[in-house]
Amino acid sequence: RKDPKGLKSGQVLVDNTTVTSDLRLCSAYVVQNDVLMGTLTVRENLAFSANLRLSRKEYSSADKKMRVDSVIQELGLKDCADTKIGTMFLRGISGGEKKRCSIGMELITSPSLMFLDEPTTGLDANTANSIMELLQKLSKKGKTVIFSIHQPRYSIFSQFDHLTLMNKGEIIYAGAANKAITYFEDLEKCSSSEEMEENENPLAVIYRQSPYFLSVKDRLNQISDGLDPEVTKGDRVSYATPFYYQLMLVSGRTVRNILRNPQTSYAQLFLNIFFGILVGLIYYQIPHTLPEALQNRTGAFFFLVINMVFGNLSAVELFISERVLFIHENSSGFYRTSVYFLSKVFADLIPNRILPVFIFSAIPYFMMGLKPDVEAFFLYCLTMSMVSLSAVSLAFLVSASVGSFAMANILIAMPYVFMMVFGGFLVNLNSMLSWMSWLKWASIFRYGYNVSALNTFQSNQDLRNVSQLPTLSLTSSLRGDVYLDHQEIDHSTWGFWQNQVALTGIMCVCLILAYVQLCRINRWK
Numbered sequence: 001r002k003d004p005k006g007l008k009s010g011q012v013l014v015d016n017t018t019v020t021s022d023l024r025l026c027s028a029y030v031v032q033n034d035v036l037m038g039t040l041t042v043r044e045n046l047a048f049s050a051n052l053r054l055s056r057k058e059y060s061s062a063d064k065k066m067r068v069d070s071v072i073q074e075l076g077l078k079d080c081a082d083t084k085i086g087t088m089f090l091r092g093i094s095g096g097e098k099k100r101c102s103i104g105m106e107l108i109t110s111p112s113l114m115f116l117d118e119p120t121t122g123l124d125a126n127t128a129n130s131i132m133e134l135l136q137k138l139s140k141k142g143k144t145v146i147f148s149i150h151q152p153r154y155s156i157f158s159q160f161d162h163l164t165l166m167n168k169g170e171i172i173y174a175g176a177a178n179k180a181i182t183y184f185e186d187l188e189k190c191s192s193s194e195e196m197e198e199n200e201n202p203l204a205v206i207y208r209q210s211p212y213f214l215s216v217k218d219r220l221n222q223i224s225d226g227l228d229p230e231v232t233k234g235d236r237v238s239y240a241t242p243f244y245y246q247l248m249l250v251s252g253r254t255v256r257n258i259l260r261n262p263q264t265s266y267a268q269l270f271l272n273i274f275f276g277i278l279v280g281l282i283y284y285q286i287p288h289t290l291p292e293a294l295q296n297r298t299g300a301f302f303f304l305v306i307n308m309v310f311g312n313l314s315a316v317e318l319f320i321s322e323r324v325l326f327i328h329e330n331s332s333g334f335y336r337t338s339v340y341f342l343s344k345v346f347a348d349l350i351p352n353r354i355l356p357v358f359i360f361s362a363i364p365y366f367m368m369g370l371k372p373d374v375e376a377f378f379l380y381c382l383t384m385s386m387v388s389l390s391a392v393s394l395a396f397l398v399s400a401s402v403g404s405f406a407m408a409n410i411l412i413a414m415p416y417v418f419m420m421v422f423g424g425f426l427v428n429l430n431s432m433l434s435w436m437s438w439l440k441w442a443s444i445f446r447y448g449y450n451v452s453a454l455n456t457f458q459s460n461q462d463l464r465n466v467s468q469l470p471t472l473s474l475t476s477s478l479r480g481d482v483y484l485d486h487q488e489i490d491h492s493t494w495g496f497w498q499n500q501v502a503l504t505g506i507m508c509v510c511l512i513l514a515y516v517q518l519c520r521i522n523r524w525k
Contacts, residue, residue, distance in 0.1 A: 001029065001331060003524035014113065016223050022238060024333045027113040028106030032121050034098040035328045037253065038087035039260040042077055042101050043068060045085065049105045051249055052334045055240045071107050075100045075134065087261070096127035100134065106332075107138075114138070116147035125153065132156045170204035175212045183212070239333060246335040247342055254347035268314075268352055272360040275307055280367025300368055301452035302425040305445050307360070308387040309416055312353065315395035316408040318344060319518065323403060331523050341515050349392065357381070357388045370456060379455050386503040387448040391416075393510035394444075400517035419443040424450070444506060447499040450489050454496045457484055 012019045014027075036045050050064040059067070072081050077100055085101065086092015093101070099119065106114065119135065120128035132152075136159045139145045149156075160177035173180055187206060207213055239246070283300040287293060319326070326340055361384045365377060398412045421427060423445025440446050484491045490498070 001523070001525050011224070011227075013223065013227070016227065018227070024331070025109075025238065025240065026111060027115065028109065028111040029332060030102050030106055030114070030116040030119065031328055032117040032119075033324075034102045035325050036085045036098065036101060036105070037257060037325065038085045038090065038092065039257045040253070041082050041084050042093065042097070042104075043072065043081045044256075045101060046071055046104050046108060048249065048253060049108045049334070051241075052246060053109050053240050056242075056245065067108060071104045074107070075104050077101060077104065084260075089261075094127075095123055096130065099123065099127075099131055103131075103134070112143060114143055114145045116145070118148055118150065120149060120152070120156070129153070129155055132159055167203055168201050170201050172201070172203040172207045173212070174207075174216060183210070239336065243336065243339060246339040250335055250339050250343040251347045254343045255351070258347065258351060269356055269359070272311070272356040273363065275311075276360040276363030277367075279303060279307070280364040283364070283368045285367070285369040297370075297456060298425065298449075298453065300364070301449055301456075302423070302445070304361075304364065304384065305387055305423070305448040305452070306420065308357065308384055308448065309391040309419070309444055312388060312392040312395050313409070313412060313416075315348075315353075315392045316399045316412050317405060318348060318396065319399040319514075320403060320405060320408060323521070326518075327521065327523050337519050338515070341518055344396075345511065349389065353388050353392050354385050357385050360384070376455055380452065382500070383448060383451040383455065386500055386507070387444055390444045390447075390503045390506045390510070393507040393514070396514040397510045397517065400514045400521070419445050422446060423448075441502075442506070444503065447502045447506075451496065451499045453484065453489060454491055454499075457491075 014023060037048070040048070046068045047064070050059075050068050054064055054067065072078055077097065080093045080097050084090055084092050085098065092098075103116075103119075114135075116135070119131055123131065135145050135147070139161070157177070163173065163175065163177040163180050164171060165173040165180065173183060175183070187203075279300065282303075283296055286296045286300065329335065330337055330340065358381055361381045362377075365380060370380070371377070394415060395412055398408050402408050402411060418439065419442065422440040422443040424440070424443075425445070489495065
């Protein structure tokens with residue numbers, strides 16, 4: 001997981017062969033901070049790992065279940081197996097149980113080699129000791145366990161077999177752990193015969209003269225001489241399970257996470273109902289007399305589009321909140337990047353961004369007294385859905401591009417505001433400077449507002465009743481198509497659908513760029 005740019009020379013070998021990406025299929029890596037899905041139980045997390053990382057050709061569903069039960073028993077997780085991991089809103093298991101669950105996620109594949117990054121971090125002395133006893137027990141069963149650790153207690157140190165000690169970035173001892181104390185005691189009895197340069201680490205210099213270093217160097221030279229250069233070829237990423245199976249499992253977990261997290265599901269639904277009623281009350285039963293007929297309708301449409309766009313600001317947290325989880329699972333070979341991305345598109349966009357839109361759209365539509373026509377209503381719902389999808393796709397792009405909420409909020413607010421200015425409601429686009437007017441073609445607000453206006457004014461029936469009611473600001477004979485012409489809105493059939501095509505184009509471009517950004521996320525430490 002370390003950025004290879006930091007390795008200026010040398011090779012990394014496992015069993016006398018050069019490391020390739022296939023190493024992750026036979027090894028395991030437990031990160032320092034436990035990375036688990038908090039809304040799932042211990043058993044569900046382990047089952048998720050088993051289903052994705054154990055080949056369907058070699059393991060049946062019953063075999064995977066037995067493997068999960070075996071790991072739960074081996075790690076002493078039986079009492080909390082059906083308890084959720086826990087989130088900031090949901091109380092879950094203890095720190096020691098989380099660490100054992102993280103180890104269990106990797107033990108599912110029965111790896112011969114295990115790496116752990118500071119496994120005792122954040123644990124109390126008793127829990128840390130029990131974790132180390134567990135790792136020692138695993139090593140006695142034939143697994144190689146390699147981990148980094150800072151200032152261990154002697155009870156933990158005494159369990160080590162081999163020790164590599166570093167100081168100021170250089171190795172000062174590598175050998176049997178039980179001989180380390182003797183080695184440093186002997187340093188007091190002898191002095192280095194090699195002249196040291198200024199700022200050179202004396203402990204590292206002395207170690208390079210020791211028989212420990214010389215024996216390791218001789219062994220490495222023998223391995224290097226017998227290394228087959230052909231093993232370095234064919235470095236490709238491989239997965240234990242096929243694409244469609246991964247997509248089904250990851251999407252299922254995403255849906256389960258949404259349903260178990262009321263802050264992102266029920267709250268979203270409640271807010272949509274609340275704002276739908278609020279908009280309906282503000283523009284309740286819009287009259288057919290000028291100027292209210294025109295002013296209130298255009299104001300209502302713009303207000304609805306604004307709510308659809310800014311209501312998706314929460315989508316910027318989608319990839320940021322699970323960024324660490326995605327990087328770990330993707331790097332460990334759980335699933336492909338495309339699988340994770342599509343699971344978010346299918347399992348988040350549809351339930352969280354489309355279904356609530358229909359609820360939000362239906363409430364104010366009838367309260368405002370717009371066209372009592374089935375076709376007009378469904379075209380209105382389609383428009384609101386496309387506006388919502390376009391806005392959330394832009395939020396996806398920002399979320400996949402940055403790693404902090406603060407930066408994401410700034411980056412998503414700016415294009416939304418610019419799009420609103422060039423939406424055609426706040427400023428007459430015909431009076432704008434020519435070198436700025438091109439920005440209107442990238443405005444979600446403009447397309448959403450145009451379609452809403454076309455859907456309402458195209459048949460002229462909403463304004464036909466005002467022919468005998470002259471006003472100071474508008475002529476009494478104002479018709480819907482006259483208003484559309486004044487706004488330079490094409491009211492032909494293609495004029496209506498070109499706005500839908502534009503919204504679809506914005507959505508597709510943003511989603512493609514979001515996927516590219518997700519692939520470009522830095523996975524190195």
